[in-house]
Amino acid sequence: MIEGMVIAGIATGANDGYIYVRAEYPKAVARLTLAIEQATELGLLGDNILGTNFSFKMHINRGAGAFVCGEGSALTASIEGKRGMPRTKPPRTVEHGLFDKPTVLNNVETYANVSTIINKGSEWFKKIGTENSTGTKTFALTGNIQNAGLIEVPMGTTLREVIFDIGGGVRDGGEFKAVQIGGPSGGCLTEEHFDLPLDFDSLSKVGAIIGSGGLVVMDQKTCMVEVARFFMDFTQKESCGKCVPCREGTKRMLEILNRIVDGKGEDGDIELLKELGEAISKTALCGLGKTAAGPVLSTIKYFENEYKAHIYDKKCPAGACQKLKTITIDPELCKGCSKCARNCPVNAIKGEIKKPFVIDQKLCIKCGACLSNCPFKAIKEM
Amino acid sequence: MSEYMIIDGIKAEINGEKNILELARKVGIEIPAFCYDPELSIYGACRMCMFEDERGRLEASCSTPPRAGMVIKTNTAKLRKYRKMILELLLANHCRDCTTCHMSGKCRLQEFAYKFNIEGVRFPNNACQLSPDHSSYCILRDPGKCILCGKCVRMCNEIQSVGAIDYAFRGSKMKIATAFDGDIANSPCVGCGQCAAVCPTGAITIRDDADLVWKALGNPEVEVSVQVAPAVRVGLGTEFGFEEGTNVMGKLVTALKEMGFDKVYDTNIGADLTIMEESNELIHRIKKGGKLPMFTSCCPAWIRFAEDKYPDLLDNISTCKSPMQMLAATVKATYKGEKKHVHVAIMPCSAKKDEAKRAKFNGDVDYVLSAQEVVRMIREHGIHFKYLEESLPDVPFKEYTGASVIFGASGGVMEAALRTAVETITGQKLGNVEFSEVRGMQGVKEAEYAVGDLNVKVAVVSGLKNATEICNKVRSGECDYQFIEIMSCPGGCVNGGGQPFVDAFKRSDMDYKGMRASGLYKTDANMSARKSHENSAISALYDNFFGEVGGHKAHELLHTHYEPKNK
Ligand code: SF4
Ligand code: SF4
Ligand code: SF4
Numbered sequence: 001m002i003e004g005m006v007i008a009g010i011a012t013g014a015n016d017g018y019i020y021v022r023a024e025y026p027k028a029v030a031r032l033t034l035a036i037e038q039a040t041e042l043g044l045l046g047d048n049i050l051g052t053n054f055s056f057k058m059h060i061n062r063g064a065g066a067f068v069c070g071e072g073s074a075l076t077a078s079i080e081g082k083r084g085m086p087r088t089k090p091p092r093t094v095e096h097g098l099f100d101k102p103t104v105l106n107n108v109e110t111y112a113n114v115s116t117i118i119n120k121g122s123e124w125f126k127k128i129g130t131e132n133s134t135g136t137k138t139f140a141l142t143g144n145i146q147n148a149g150l151i152e153v154p155m156g157t158t159l160r161e162v163i164f165d166i167g168g169g170v171r172d173g174g175e176f177k178a179v180q181i182g183g184p185s186g187g188c189l190t191e192e193h194f195d196l197p198l199d200f201d202s203l204s205k206v207g208a209i210i211g212s213g214g215l216v217v218m219d220q221k222t223c224m225v226e227v228a229r230f231f232m233d234f235t236q237k238e239s240c241g242k243c244v245p246c247r248e249g250t251k252r253m254l255e256i257l258n259r260i261v262d263g264k265g266e267d268g269d270i271e272l273l274k275e276l277g278e279a280i281s282k283t284a285l286c287g288l289g290k291t292a293a294g295p296v297l298s299t300i301k302y303f304e305n306e307y308k309a310h311i312y313d314k315k316c317p318a319g320a321c322q323k324l325k326t327i328t329i330d331p332e333l334c335k336g337c338s339k340c341a342r343n344c345p346v347n348a349i350k351g352e353i354k355k356p357f358v359i360d361q362k363l364c365i366k367c368g369a370c371l372s373n374c375p376f377k378a379i380k381e382m
Numbered sequence: 383m384s385e386y387m388i389i390d391g392i393k394a395e396i397n398g399e400k401n402i403l404e405l406a407r408k409v410g411i412e413i414p415a416f417c418y419d420p421e422l423s424i425y426g427a428c429r430m431c432m433f434e435d436e437r438g439r440l441e442a443s444c445s446t447p448p449r450a451g452m453v454i455k456t457n458t459a460k461l462r463k464y465r466k467m468i469l470e471l472l473l474a475n476h477c478r479d480c481t482t483c484h485m486s487g488k489c490r491l492q493e494f495a496y497k498f499n500i501e502g503v504r505f506p507n508n509a510c511q512l513s514p515d516h517s518s519y520c521i522l523r524d525p526g527k528c529i530l531c532g533k534c535v536r537m538c539n540e541i542q543s544v545g546a547i548d549y550a551f552r553g554s555k556m557k558i559a560t561a562f563d564g565d566i567a568n569s570p571c572v573g574c575g576q577c578a579a580v581c582p583t584g585a586i587t588i589r590d591d592a593d594l595v596w597k598a599l600g601n602p603e604v605e606v607s608v609q610v611a612p613a614v615r616v617g618l619g620t621e622f623g624f625e626e627g628t629n630v631m632g633k634l635v636t637a638l639k640e641m642g643f644d645k646v647y648d649t650n651i652g653a654d655l656t657i658m659e660e661s662n663e664l665i666h667r668i669k670k671g672g673k674l675p676m677f678t679s680c681c682p683a684w685i686r687f688a689e690d691k692y693p694d695l696l697d698n699i700s701t702c703k704s705p706m707q708m709l710a711a712t713v714k715a716t717y718k719g720e721k722k723h724v725h726v727a728i729m730p731c732s733a734k735k736d737e738a739k740r741a742k743f744n745g746d747v748d749y750v751l752s753a754q755e756v757v758r759m760i761r762e763h764g765i766h767f768k769y770l771e772e773s774l775p776d777v778p779f780k781e782y783t784g785a786s787v788i789f790g791a792s793g794g795v796m797e798a799a800l801r802t803a804v805e806t807i808t809g810q811k812l813g814n815v816e817f818s819e820v821r822g823m824q825g826v827k828e829a830e831y832a833v834g835d836l837n838v839k840v841a842v843v844s845g846l847k848n849a850t851e852i853c854n855k856v857r858s859g860e861c862d863y864q865f866i867e868i869m870s871c872p873g874g875c876v877n878g879g880g881q882p883f884v885d886a887f888k889r890s891d892m893d894y895k896g897m898r899a900s901g902l903y904k905t906d907a908n909m910s911a912r913k914s915h916e917n918s919a920i921s922a923l924y925d926n927f928f929g930e931v932g933g934h935k936a937h938e939l940l941h942t943h944y945e946p947k948n949k
Contacts (some may be wrong), residue, residue: 059595066552068552083548083549085549087426088424088425088426088442088444088445089445090445090446090447168938173812236553236554237552237553238552238553239550239552239553239554240552240553240556241530241549241551241553241555241556242425242427242429242430242530242549242556243426243427243428243429243553244427244429244468244471244472244529245429245464245467245468245471245529247553247554247556248471248472248474248475249467249471250476250553250554251554252471252505255506272504275467276467279463279464279467279468282440282460282464282941283429283432283440283464283468284429285427285429285442287427349841
């Protein structure tokens with residue numbers, strides 16, 4: 001990567017390079033610092049590199065972990081010591097970037113590819129991958145998968161190869177349900193996409209993105225509404241708050257999703273989520289907002305029935321949403337000891353000693369306190 | 383060859399417009415926007431101003447420059463749908479108690495909710511639970527009304543370089559806050575009220591003290607006198623159907639009398655007094671080797687700013703009190719009545735509210751009302767302003783000169799001081815009393831005059847960002863001015879924070895500041911006495927009360943001193 005940046009510096013006439021890395025990644029910071037030191041000692045960085053009259057200095061800038069600082073103009077603002085907040089374009093970063101100077105801004109992966117491409121030639125590089133998506137791509141494969149970790153594959157590798165050949169299939173013998181691709185603002189893919197080549201064109205055709213290269217595998221026990229809620233919780237907290245659709249819209253989408261997984265979903269919620277999602281995607285100022293609704297819209301697209309079950313039947317088909325569970329006492333097993341009633345924080349359990357106790361479903365808040373306390377395992381969760 | 387683009391089927395000629403929003407306005411298309419203001423940087427946050435191009439893509443018109451050959455639509459079904467959603471989202475997070483809001487009828491959010499036919503809001507609303515910040519004498523901040531358009535932040539930082547407020551927190555927790563989220567009164571805020579002047583909603587307004595004045599007016603034991611600043615008379619007419627810049631002083635005097643003020647005086651007398659003292663001080667500094675350049679001292683927001691940011695330049699500021707305080711001190715000191723005397727000042731300014739509270743001014747001004755508050759009081763009293771007869775202020779503080787009335791425009795104090803100083807130094811009557819080099823709405827104006835054997839170099843600055851640049855030059859010794867006029871509000875008091883609200887669209891469509899200023903210059907041109915030292919009432923005041931200009935009594939009542947803020 002350092003070499004790639006130096007080459008970019010030579011190509012554009014830049015003499016300073018900045019690495020923006022999260023302060024929460026101390027290991028990465030330490031390694032980068034060491035690499036820069038070593039490169040400087042070897043005369044590959046600093047003044048008059050390899051005796052030429054070209055000089056290039058590298059700076060490490062530790063960010064405070066704001067997701068939005070992955071957006072170019074927010075990132076440069078952050079390096080300048082300003083609030084990490086995207087600005088309108090034009091002007092683009094290549095015209096007015098860091099400190100108002102033309103700036104080449106790329107991901108780590110891009111720079112890391114530069115020296116290899118220069119060494120082996122672009123023809124060699126183009127042979128890897130597909131016609132429009134050349135080269136390789138790294139993915140962070142995680143979730144309910146046998147072999148989790150960082151992988152690098154040629155562009156166009158199918159989802160099936162990634163999940164089964166490399167990932168070794170779903171963990172603990174579980175059954176595959178979906179994979180979330182592209183990070184917290186990506187979309188989900190299902191079984192029908194197993195043979196989809198992972199490249200830019202094919203993914204955009206099904207409304208997904210490569211994004212950050214995240215691949216989260218989910219099994220049948222995963223609730224897709226909860227997945228959408230989880231990612232929305234993340235993006236709405238990470239929104240910089242500048243533009244109205246992203247700031248206010250994601251907050252309202254999260255509000256609705258919270259309601260749904262709490263069993264308080266209402267008729268019309270799915271439509272309202274779609275309406276909000278579309279408006280945010282089309283009008284938000286930066287990439288974060290434009291993609292924030294991705295997980296919600298794609299889970300509605302492929303798993304609308306799960307949403308419906310939550311809203312209309314007050315059931316979570318995956319059995320994952322705590323608030324939608326029904327907790328009952330099996331009268332056959334209950335000895336009437338009253339331990340559960342004494343542990344219930346809302347007094348939802350009534351009964352006479354030595355007779356089976358009963359849970360008032362209207363009062364029960366599904367906290368599960370009784371479950372773990374029954375000495376006779378008479379309490380069941382469904 | 384001219385270049386064109388097509389907006390909603392209309393051929394629009396491109397003439398260097400900065401963005402599509404401005405170009406569309408010129409061909410009669412109003413693209414809605416909250417966060418756009420022609421005088422501030424582009425922010426692009428409200429997303430109301432989006433347009434659709436031929437390929438169905440959406441872009442914000444405030445941040446897209448017009449390009450020849452572009453074909454766009456500003457009002458498609460898709461755009462309407464999204465705009466309505468944005469409005470619904472904003473309304474859901476807005477304390478919608480319009481009936482008790484000072485901005486009702488002027489609020490951009492209210493206007494758009496009405497125009498876009500928003501019939502309901504589908505989301506829960508807790509905005510009214512946020513509590514307002516009452517700490518400042520000048521402005522009132524109500525976060526429950528804020529739509530985060532960022533205009534106030536841009537005003538306070540870009541134009542005023544005060545930096546009292548900025549964005550804090552992320553996502554839906556974002557808000558406008560002072561450093562460490564403290565009270566605005568404990569921030570570097572100078573009270574200029576320019577944030578309120580651009581806020582499209584009721585989230586920042588000028589503090590309202592009308593109730594206190596009504597109480598004094600209703601008390602038979604109290605005599606209430608009032609003074610009216612120059613800029614107010616050309617600012618307030620629009621609220622009653624007059625053309626921008628019309629001088630409505632005569633009607634205002636009648637209205638104030640009807641409302642129960644016992645005596646109505648003209649702040650212009652204070653301005654003439656200021657010129658007598660200030661030009662004397664300037665000549666003294668120039669001739670006796672005093673601290674130069676000398677800065678004017680009429681603007682209290684500038685004084686606060688200097689005390690905070692330029693404590694080392696405080697000796698350069700004229701020791702003259704502002705016209706308001708000079709007149710108030712004189713009114714109070716010469717009052718002979720039996721009753722308790724309450725003195726009110728009607729100002730174009732929110733910072734004057736803070737100035738009046740300064741301990742060293744002994745409460746000479748009991749209450750300051752902004753032009754906005756007076757407009758509301760006139761309405762509340764059921765006065766049909768437009769049809770009022772005109773009347774004159776009361777003796778002995780009614781007779782003024784053309785020099786004083788121009789105080790309301792940037793450059794006015796300078797010009798008035800020059801008229802008197804030049805005649806005093808040369809001992810000869812000026813042929814032409816107009817110093818046109820210092821007129822106009824530009825933020826920085828410079829001029830050089832040969833006065834007798836002296837070469838007088840002056841600068842006139844409005845807007846505190848411009849003031850910062852001049853102050854830095856003075857500090858580093860890079861400039862050799864003798865006299866510098868500084869007004870905090872861009873264009874001077876005609877554009878004061880307390881003047882009637884001017885909507886952002888009107889701001890881009892017409893030069894309202896210039897129109898108000900020319901109203902003042904017109905009044906000046908029609909006067910027979912146009913130099914402060916020709917005011918016979920002022921001569922009488924010195925003869926019978928103050929004694930000499932710059933003398934002992936004058937010093938006691940008309941001068942002051944400044945203290946660094948952090949001392
Ligand atoms: S009153 Fe002036 S100084 Fe105070 S916050 Fe508003 S713009 Fe800034
Ligand atoms: S206070 Fe007013 S000007 Fe400032 S961000 Fe809020 S709505 Fe905009
Ligand atoms: S320029 Fe005038 S209106 Fe503005 S703060 Fe100063 S005195 Fe007040």
